[in-house]
Amino acid sequence: MLAFRTFSFYNPCTGKFTAHSLRLPEVNFRCKGAFLLRRSIKTRLIISFFLVMLPVVVFLIANTLYAKNVVRDKVSETYRSTLDMFGDKTDRTLNEISNYVNKMAVLDNDIGLLSSYPYGTDDYYLTKIRIQNKLQRDNVFYNPVNTLFVYNSQDLFFSTLGSYRNMNEMLHKQLPFIVTDNSVQSHVWKTWHDSSIDSGDFLIRIEEVPDSAIYVGAIVPVSELIGELSIQWKDGAIGQSAIFNTEGRQLDGNTENNWFPLAHQSALQSALKSDEPYRYVKDPQTKRRYLIMSRPSSQADFTTSILVPESYILQSLPFFQRATYFMTFGLVFIFALYLFFIRHTLFKPLQLLIGGMRKLTFGNLDVRLETNNTIEFVFMANTFNTMAEQIKELKIGMYEEQLRAQKFELKQLQAQINPHFYMNSLNIIYNYAALKDTDSVKKMSLHLADYFRFIMRVNRDLITLEEELKHIANYMDIQKFRFPNKLSCDIDIPPDLLSLALPALTVQPFVENAIIHGYANHRKPFSITIRGQRIHEGNTACLLLAIEDSGTGFPADILEHVNNSDASPSAEYSGGLGIMNVIQRLRLRYDGLANVRLYVAEGGGAGVRVILPITVEKDLIALAEKETVTTHAI
Incomplete structure (x- = not known):
């Protein structure tokens, strides 16, 4: 194109x-x-490279993720089996101890007779001794039981493997509350806490002797279960383990043993209550991921949990990663x-x-x-x-x-002479000669000679505004010989603008056009006004010239024709040739910076506004040696 x-x-x-x-x-x-x-070629090459390499990268990443998932699943299954083995073993042990407590409360003759003897009698003490011997004997066989006891509102006797004094103090303090707790009597193991004993947290199981206020019970310290869990799990070498009650509190968890590194217990609580066999959680502070598995006990109200860092599970994959x-x-x-x-x-x-x-x-x-x-x-x-x-x-x-x-083209435009103007001027000179009015003949000849001298001048492209106005005054003097006492021209231009340079025949064609086409009724007076001022359009100083007459004005098609930047002459308006020539010359001279616009003046006459950028022409400074009067009438 x-x-x-x-x-x-x-x-x-x-x-x-x-x-x-x-x-x-x-x-x-x-x-x-x-x-x-x-x-662009660059974009297409980059896209093509990524289209080729992206499947390779996606395959490598997908392969690594698949390997990680396989390792997670296999390791999680292994750890889950280990946790289930511990849970099953613990539940079986607690179930055996529950059966023993239940048999003692229901089937043991001595405990049944104890309620029939008054407290303090010889039979009561003999029965108590026999029960005490049984408790001491059986306490050794039911591991991990720490204490077996028989309790009523008047008496307490027990067998313990720990500190007798601490256990005695704890039982006397806690048993009145324990036996009245309905949840403790629900035939399950309940977690309890007392700081007077070494372990702090313990499991307790009690059974009420039928038709009596006697209770048979067993106590298992949580530390015993944690010890067995640590042996089986090798606590610290792979991961970590803990036992929690139903409220999510870590049992036997002091500052040193509170090992779970999760910054927020909400993640841990949700994992404990989850039915999933295992899940991964992230520590919000350290951003580390952990595998956590929990198994609730079927015999007691606690949950055993283990926690393994994901980095340990995936320790065999760093090379591939x-x-x-x-x-x-x-x-x-x-x-x-x-x-x-x-x-x-x-x-x-x-x-x-x-x-x-x-x-x-x-x-x-x-x-x-x-x-x-x-x-x-x-x-x-x-x-x-x-x-x-x-x-x-x-x-x-x-x-x-x-x-x-x-x-x-410029010479041709400058040399254009209206033949009617030429013949009319000669006819006027002839008529004045016939009337022997030599003064008028002399004036007319001088004006006509000055007019043609200005028209035929070709050695300069630019003249001063003052010279243009003198040429207009000379032209008006010639026209006044044709229309005596009918024409007038008023000029209102500040003196400091008269020395500005502009192309020759910039204003005169508009004055000539006003007389030829605007002065239709030759019986009435006809006036032309020329005003000038300095304006600014943006950062450019410009000369504004306005030429208005009292004639018939421009036709509507000519206004639209010229104002729409169409500089070609109109076929319907042959008299617009001079105006179009001026517009073409100004466009060539000022590279599109000049502007000519037609409008309707006040009173319906024709108006022309010419805007020219002000330029300093060194060769014209000498031409503006004196100022003319600001306002004068021709």
Whole structure:
């Protein structure tokens, strides 16, 4: 696709940069960034590399995750079997002790007779001694029982393997509360705590003798169960174990033994109440993961739990994990080297070529590309440099041709003479000569000579605003000979603006157009007003000239035709040639910075507003040596 591109060339005649157009291939550099990125070679190469390597990386990661899951499952099953073995053994032992307590309370004759003897009699003490001997005998056989006791409201006797004094103190203090606790009498083992004994936490099982207020019971210290659990689990070598009551409190858990490293007990509580055979939890503080398994006892209200760090479970996989990570990082490193290589051999030359094309598109025809060792890019760079040189030569030829055409057009525009104006002026001179009015003939001849001298001047492109106004005054004097006492022209321009430079015949064609087309009724007076002031548009100082008349005004199609930046003459309005010529000359001169706009003046007449950027012309400073009066009437 071909399109015109605008280039700025230096005009040695005017000392200005003018705009010209060349037909070059259209390159849309204003496309959206996402669209360009999606279609770039770099993006496609990166995407293709990832499409090839991503399945490999995904396979390695998936293989590692699968291995981890297999190890977790197998190790968890092994640890679960170990925990179940301990739980089953503990439940069997507690069940045997429960059966013994139940037989003592229901089937033992001495305990049955004890309730029939009054307290303090010889038969009562003899029966008590026989029961005491049985308790001492059986206490050794039922491991891990620590204490067997018989209790009523008047008496307590027991057999213990621990401190007799501490146990006696604890039983006298706690048994009145224990026997009244309904949950203790529910034929299950209950956890209890008393700091007066060494273990602190213990399991207690009591059975009431039928038809009496006598209770037979057994006490198992939790420390005994923890000891057996530690022996079987090898506490600390693999993981850690503990026993919890139904409220989630660790039994026999002092500061040293409170080993569970979970920062928040909520994770532990949820794991204890879970029906899952095992689950993994994370410590919120250390971010470490642990395998936790729990098994509630069927004989007592406690739960046995073990905790194993995941790092220990996966200790056989670090090599494969590190190998996966190294392979991933190795692929990324290889990709980085690959990008560096193709950047040096492909991307960088392409960027240089694209940058050169962009500069060439924007008019910088002196750009040249350097070549590298790649054959393809050497050919492309040489071709680009040759193309740029040819475009530069073409630009110079086109510039010289356009400069000649511009000079010819400007001379032609300056040399345009309205034949009707010329013939009317000669007729006026003839009529004054016929009337032998020599003074009027002299004035008319001088005005006409000055008018043609100004029109035919070709040695200067710019004149001062004062010279333009003098030419307008000379033109109005000529027209006043045709329409005596009918025409007037008022000029209101500050003196400091009269020395400003502007192209010749910038204002006069609008005055001439006003008289030719706006002065329709020659019987009525016709006035023209020219005002000027300095304004600012952005950071640019401009000269504003407004030409208004009291005539018929512009037709609506001409207003739309000119104000829509259409500088071609209208077929329906042949008189607009002078206006269009002015607009074309100002556009060429000021590179589109000048502005001409038509409007309807007050009273319905025609109005023209001309805005020109103010420039300092050194060769015109000498022309503005004196100031003229601000407001004068012609």
